[in-house]
Amino acid sequence: MKDRILNILKDQGGSSIPELLEELGEEARGDLTLIYNGDPNQLLWINLSAEFVDAMTALQDAGRITGGLVGWPLCLVLGGGLSFPIAKQPGRKGGYKKPRWVPAVFTATSVA
Secondary structure, three states: OHHHHHHHHHHHOOEOHHHHHHHHHHHHEEEEEEEEOOEEEEEEEEEEOHHHHHHHHHHHHOOOEEEEEOOHHHHHHOOOOOOOOEOOOOOOOOOOOOOEEOOEEEEEOOOO
């Protein structure tokens, strides 16, 4: 799945998670959550497969992809959003007490 994600990001010049899910199909869907900055209340996306979460995490850890925070209107145009309040200060010290959506777009790096 890592190679497929990387190829999609290279071909499209960047993608939101809903766009990746549309390309990858059912094997990317499951019951896990991809979180931001280690805070379980800062949600990048929900209902993901372990394979997808593992692939995205491995690609980020290896410096092969990077995520950029974007405004929620852009994410809606690029495939959708989550039904949670938006994290207005992602990465803030102390995190959030309740779940918040962190709108992001991912791109392949030059290392990729």
